[in-house]
Amino acid sequence: MLKVLLALVPGIAVYVWFFGAAILVQIALASAAALAGEAAMLKARGKPVALFLTDGSALVTAWLIALTFPPIAPWWLTVTATLFAIVVAKHLYGGLGQNPFNPAMVAFAVSIIAFPALMSQWPAVGFTDFAAQMAVVLQSQSAQDAVTMATPLDALRTQLHTPEARATVAGVLGSHATFGNIGGKGWEWIALAYLAGGLWLMQQRIITWHVPAAFLAVLALIATGFSLGNPDRYAGPVFHVVTGGAMLGAFFILTDPVSGATTPRGKLIFAAGAALLTWIIRSFGAYPDGMAFAVLLMNLCVPLIDMGTQPPVFGHKSQKREKRHE
Amino acid sequence: MNEPTAARASLRNAVILTVFALVFTTLMATTYRATLPSILASAEAEKLKLVGEVLPAARYDNALLSDWVDVAVRAELGLAAQDDPVRLYRARHGGAPAALVFEAVAPDGYGGRIRLILAVGADNRLIGVRVVSHKETPGLGDYIDPKKDRNKASPWIRQFDATGFAEVAAADWKVKKDGGRFDARAGATISARAVTGAVRRALQFAVDHRDRLYALPAQSVFEKSVP
Amino acid sequence: MNSYKEIARNGIWKQNTGLVQLLGLCPLLAVSTSFVNGVSLGLATILVMTMASGVVASVRSFIPHEIRIPVFILIIASLVTMVDLAMNAWLHELYLVLGIFIPLIVVNCIVLARVEAFAAKNTPFAAAWDGAMMGVGLVVAIALLGGLRELIGTGQLFSGIDMVIPGTRALQLLPEDYPGFIVAILPPGAFIVLGCLIAGRNWLDAHAERKRAAHAAPAHAA
Numbered sequence: 001m002l003k004v005l006l007a008l009v010p011g012i013a014v015y016v017w018f019f020g021a022a023i024l025v026q027i028a029l030a031s032a033a034a035l036a037g038e039a040a041m042l043k044a045r046g047k048p049v050a051l052f053l054t055d056g057s058a059l060v061t062a063w064l065i066a067l068t069f070p071p072i073a074p075w076w077l078t079v080t081a082t083l084f085a086i087v088v089a090k091h092l093y094g095g096l097g098q099n100p101f102n103p104a105m106v107a108f109a110v111s112i113i114a115f116p117a118l119m120s121q122w123p124a125v126g127f128t129d130f131a132a133q134m135a136v137v138l139q140s141q142s143a144q145d146a147v148t149m150a151t152p153l154d155a156l157r158t159q160l161h162t163p164e165a166r167a168t169v170a171g172v173l174g175s176h177a178t179f180g181n182i183g184g185k186g187w188e189w190i191a192l193a194y195l196a197g198g199l200w201l202m203q204q205r206i207i208t209w210h211v212p213a214a215f216l217a218v219l220a221l222i223a224t225g226f227s228l229g230n231p232d233r234y235a236g237p238v239f240h241v242v243t244g245g246a247m248l249g250a251f252f253i254l255t256d257p258v259s260g261a262t263t264p265r266g267k268l269i270f271a272a273g274a275a276l277l278t279w280i281i282r283s284f285g286a287y288p289d290g291m292a293f294a295v296l297l298m299n300l301c302v303p304l305i306d307m308g309t310q311p312p313v314f315g316h317k318s319q320k321r322e323k324r325h326e
Numbered sequence: 327m328n329e330p331t332a333a334r335a336s337l338r339n340a341v342i343l344t345v346f347a348l349v350f351t352t353l354m355a356t357t358y359r360a361t362l363p364s365i366l367a368s369a370e371a372e373k374l375k376l377v378g379e380v381l382p383a384a385r386y387d388n389a390l391l392s393d394w395v396d397v398a399v400r401a402e403l404g405l406a407a408q409d410d411p412v413r414l415y416r417a418r419h420g421g422a423p424a425a426l427v428f429e430a431v432a433p434d435g436y437g438g439r440i441r442l443i444l445a446v447g448a449d450n451r452l453i454g455v456r457v458v459s460h461k462e463t464p465g466l467g468d469y470i471d472p473k474k475d476r477n478k479a480s481p482w483i484r485q486f487d488a489t490g491f492a493e494v495a496a497a498d499w500k501v502k503k504d505g506g507r508f509d510a511r512a513g514a515t516i517s518a519r520a521v522t523g524a525v526r527r528a529l530q531f532a533v534d535h536r537d538r539l540y541a542l543p544a545q546s547v548f549e550k551s552v553p
Numbered sequence: 554m555n556s557y558k559e560i561a562r563n564g565i566w567k568q569n570t571g572l573v574q575l576l577g578l579c580p581l582l583a584v585s586t587s588f589v590n591g592v593s594l595g596l597a598t599i600l601v602m603t604m605a606s607g608v609v610a611s612v613r614s615f616i617p618h619e620i621r622i623p624v625f626i627l628i629i630a631s632l633v634t635m636v637d638l639a640m641n642a643w644l645h646e647l648y649l650v651l652g653i654f655i656p657l658i659v660v661n662c663i664v665l666a667r668v669e670a671f672a673a674k675n676t677p678f679a680a681a682w683d684g685a686m687m688g689v690g691l692v693v694a695i696a697l698l699g700g701l702r703e704l705i706g707t708g709q710l711f712s713g714i715d716m717v718i719p720g721t722r723a724l725q726l727l728p729e730d731y732p733g734f735i736v737a738i739l740p741p742g743a744f745i746v747l748g749c750l751i752a753g754r755n756w757l758d759a760h761a762e763r764k765r766a767a768h769a770a771p772a773h774a775a
Contacts, residue, residue, distance in 0.1 A: 116465050118732075286436065342624075364643060365645075
């Protein structure tokens with residue numbers, strides 16, 4: 001787990017470069033909340049606190065929450081969401097190894113449904129004034145339109161949604177200050193840093209190639225198909241892959257060994273399904289990024305996928321064969 | 327069991343079932359008759375309450391609910407082809423036109439159609455607008471409904487109150503983000519944009535056809551004259 | 554089983570419809586968005602269950618076994634229709650809020666289940682009491698669920714009380730600037746809060762069981 005945290009560092013560094021140091025405060029807040037919640041729950045359940053606390057899984061959850069939430073989210077939102085992830089999504093479901101849903105994504109889904117306004121308050125590119133960001137985080141000052149900005153996915157969807165504007169993907173991407181060269185301004189570089197960290201994890205054999213490759217390939221494939229069919233309405237593959245939570249999700253969220261599929265073939269199906277759902281929710285859903293919902297929905301399918309892809313144990317008749325004999 | 331006994335048992339069951347059905351149907355019919363006047367009165371009161379949201383009762387003295395015109399004009403009121411005509415109520419004070427109360431639809435809300443009720447005064451001034459039903463995102467776009475609006479002191483929808491049609495230039499009938507004069511909450515412009523557009527279209531309709539709308543006999547159908 | 558105290562215990566705690574039998578979950582989850590909505594539907598259900606059980610128990614000797622289910626349904630449906638009409642007439646606003654869930658009391662399986670399992674075999678008073686207590690159990694569950702969801706979701710309690718008692722107002726229990734955790738009011742919140750309530754009830758039961766065991770153990774040793 002320590003290596004997973006290490007692999008996130010380049011992404012975080014780029015994040016700080018583009019969007020300021022508030023994200024570091026969020027990571028600290030989430031980490032503290034996660035460790036406190038984890039310790040309290042372990043104690044309540046009569047488990048050895050020190051042993052489980054040092055496995056780092058709570059910290060990974062905390063970091064993922066901080067990285068998927070807006071860096072200028074109010075402090076209590078980060079803390080509540082992290083506690084919800086650890087206490088409800090993880091421990092009430094049986095703790096590490098038992099939780100069917102990715103705790104960080106549960107926290108994200110709950111928060112975006114409960115506080116959609118706060119969860120769509122992202123700092124504008126170039127708004128890196130730490131004191132001003134902290135004022136928003138500590139809620140001594142509410143976020144102003146000048147310092148917040150819709151995320152690239154949000155901006156694209158909002159503009160395409162306005163019937164009077166007759167906007168096209170190319171028109172929106174070209175006109176808006178949110179967009180950079182290939183994705184969102186700043187966001188594209190963060191995504192590439194995540195990619196680097198993810199590749200290092202793969203080289204270290206912490207994760208296998210199946211999930212990230214299948215996820216990114218399928219997402220790109222669907223995006224390519226639709227954007228070729230109707231380029232005005234659907235964004236292209238590069239945009240989809242480097243914006244939102246796609247890259248973070250592919251290498252750090254979907255690869256969660258507890259809530260993800262376990263067999264190699266299962267991982268491919270799991271990741272492909274998540275990619276399909278992500279694209280569908282992004283293109284037609286009511287919430288800007290479909291990543292979290294896609295992960296949770298695919299988490300639900302994991303037992304089924306694992307059952308269907310389990311290699312037959314040597315010496316046992318396969319279930320199909322047995323059926324035929326009946 | 328032999329044939330005649332089975333037949334007799336069936337017959338007995340049928341009779342018992344019929345008796346039960348008769349008794350309970352009678353009970354239900356009695357209840358229905360006893361409650362009917364109250365139900366009709368409640369439904370009427372409910373309608374008047376909805377109208378009262380946009381038009382204070384002091385501004386008219388006619389029997390509002392029977393002084394209506396069905397409006398079969400769709401585009402201006404945001405209706406789709408399969409929708410029923412809109413029932414437009416005409417409020418009068420001392421016989422003189424006071425206000426038109428009718429529903430309009432904003433078809434382009436974030437979550438689909440937003441149904442509005444508006445009251446337009448005889449002076450071509452909006453008296454009030456309310457959202458009747460909507461499917462906007464809870465906590466984000468639902469501030470268009472004053473019951474869900476966190477700003478209780480001055481709910482968003484109230485900014486339309488008392489807006490005169492002639493006072494606002496056509497280009498200003500937009501949310502501020504699009505260069506108009508109406509507010510919208512950050513992060514949820516689409517809902518506000520949809521409502522603002524629908525209000526403009528509906529108000530325009532009421533202003534354009536004001537005289538004919540008031541002049542038509544009660545309970546008739548308004549259709550746009552063919553040019 | 555047939556002592557009135559036992560029936561009450563059974564209905565409110567041991568066989569609580571909402572928290573133990575998990576019957577009639579659809580209205581329980583859908584209407585419990587606020588305390589007033591939930592309790593109102595619960596009261597309507599009490600009314601229907603008491604009457605249905607009482608009526609069925611009084612006429613049970615006339616109902617042949619083969620056609621008992623159609624007759625039960627007939628009785629329940631008529632009673633629900635009457636309650637529906639009465640609410641439409643005298644609690645119109647509330648009627649609009651509860652909407653389809655009043656007529657749906659007919660298909661709330663708990664009503665038919667109690668009629669079939671208890672009222673068809675017992676005296677009218679015992680049956681009516683059983684129906685009422687099962688209903689009270691539902692009201693307790695739905696009131697807790699509705700109250701918690703409303704409080705967590707909006708920071709208020711008893712919103713909409715003016716629909717039942719004109720002139721009263723909702724209580725603002727949490728600070729005015731409480732942001733409102735609206736997940737609690739949305740459908741997922743219903744499941745989460747219900748799950749916590751069931752867990753809480755089971756915990757109380759287990760706690761009582763442990764206490765009893767601890768109490769009994771020394772006596773046993775002696």
